[in-house]
Amino acid sequence: MATTDITKEPHMGTPLLSVEGLAVDFNTTDGVVHAVEGVDLEISEGETVAIVGESGSGKSTTAMAIIGLLAGGGRIAAGSIRLDGREISKAPEHEMRAIRGRHIGLVPQDPMSNLNPVAKIGTQVAETLLAHGLANRQNVSAKVVEALEAAGLPDAAKRAKQYPHEFSGGMRQRALIAIGLACKPRLLIADEPTSALDVTVQQTILDQIGAMTRELGTAVLLITHDLGLAAERAERVIVMHRGKVVEQGAAKQILEDPQHPYTQSLVAAAPSVAIARLRPEAFSAPKDGEPSRADGTPSRGDSGDGSLSERSERRTERAKRVEVTKRVERAQRDETATPDGAASEPSASATDNIVEFENLTKVYPVRGRGEDFVAVKDVSLVIPRGETVAIVGESGSGKTTTARMLLKVIEPTSGLIRFEGKDISTLSRAETRDFRQRVQPIFQDPYSSLNPMFTIERLIAEPLEFYRRGSSADRRKRVRQLLDDVALPQSMLRRYPSELSGGQRQRVAIARALALSPDLIVCDEPVSALDVLVQDQILRLLGDLQREYGLSYLFISHDLAVVRLISDYVCVMKDGVLVEAATSEEIFTNPRDPYTRRLLASIPGNELNIA
Structure with a gap:
């Protein structure tokens, strides 16, 4: 498997992207929220830099500020963003439209909300190519197929004529990757680009990004919570916590010898096949010698033959x-x-x-x-x-x-x-x-499995109400207990899904599934x-x-x-x-x-x- 050498030294010379003292604020009903404070980072030509951190740490907000796509109410309060020496933090929207796609590509995380459900996949890829003059009406179809194939989609010519609802979650994410890479940008911002993909397709996509880095000098800003991926693919790692950079350096150094307590907690919590010793006792495999059936289950036949751990x-x-x-x-x-x-x-x-x-x-x-x-x-x-x-x-x-x-x-x-x-x-x-x-x-996609019109309290209480479990007071108490179980603050009760991060939304979905105390959870x-x-x-x-x-x-x-x-x-x-x-x-x-x-x-x- 082709990988980036994690021991490689950072690139020298003038950086392609330079961010200094970046601060991002959001105006909310509860006042101003300081989402990002004093972030400094640099990315050189051909370099891959990963930003890691938990949900709400500010890593995606930093990326969106760089490309000028902050959500409503967000603004750059301070700092500088320079692309190849040119200040773009205050660039007008028409200039940013010319930069997006052609100079800075984006692969967003959620394929459901970032693909037009009524437009064919090929049409959406073609829009990017045509908008930046990289294709004309005569050759755009061939270039669309080329972009989809590069993103790992089989039978690309056929897939280009299909709609997003005809794709699996992984295929939709690959379509987004094709759009982000279609114009061969100098900088690619990949916001959790493989979170919906299986490992073999993930390898294909990351190898493709690696190939662009080597052949075209394309730099990559990788936003991820997967430390194994960051260690394998990035030359440098930036760790963010509560809107601030708490540690950064060479990937090997960060992951083998983390200095900040937060980085240490991230490394300790990272799942890895290589660290099976971190398995909780409840998840440990059967003891050696315990017989098993061909289907992988313990031999618990009616005859009672075989011993259990x-x-x-x-x-x-x-x-x-x-x-x-x-x-x-x-x-x-x-x-x-x-x-x-x-x-x-x-x-x-x-x-x-x-x-x-x-x-x-x-x-x-x-x-x-x-x-x-x-x-x-x-x-x-x-x-x-x-x-x-x-x-x-x-x-x-x-x-x-x-x-x-x-x-x-x-x-x-x-x-x-x-x-x-x-x-x-x-x-x-x-x-x-x-x-x-x-x-x-418990479903995969928290964006589509939660009713956007319900508060978090109502979402979690809904199955209790439907099956008439307890009184209203009992249900309120149960909802608060479930919030504690999934590590969400009680202040979330009155919020709506749109006000939560992706990770927070999934925790709400898990709390709702646990509400009825089921015997089996799928x-x-x-x-x-x-x-x-x-x-x-x-x-x-x-x-x-x-x-x-x-x-x-x-x-x-x-x-x-x-x-x-x-x-x-x-x-x-x-x-x-x-x-x-x-x-x-x-x-x-x-x-x-x-x-x-x-x-x-x-x-x-x-x-x-x-x-």
């Missing part, structure tokens, strides 16, 4: 007690209790595997084509009670489709999904209502939008909840470093097929399938020890 035994016994309690609560709520008022003991299946997939297949008919699209093919796996099963794979591998079938959002074409031994396709209306309370999702990329500190906090929160309540998780992710930390078992999918399944330890230390080995080889920082 002490952790699994404790978790199973705890799950039994929790399950009895929850069954009593459900019986009382649905008025279906046994004559003596207590629920019956859970069945063997209720205390072993909470979910079983059997030959699960999903086929989509495609209009105008002779062949249908097989999204998931003959997948069989189980989720043991109180355990975490992760499904990994590239975009389009079928992992999210599998999760949606479990959530009863879509119906399988064939095969069975059993929840506590019962086929979920046969559930009555009352049973379905109970099932939806006990199985909750996590579809739940931490992909979070910085490393909050990501670490959320993963530990999930671990604490699992230990306390015997929760089970189906964890969908393209971030294998995170999967290494959280999963007990890993299932690898490719083109809708389950190609390998085993314990987490086995997958990461002894992968058998070539595709699994390729995924692991693509992880940024896989060979770096940044602990």
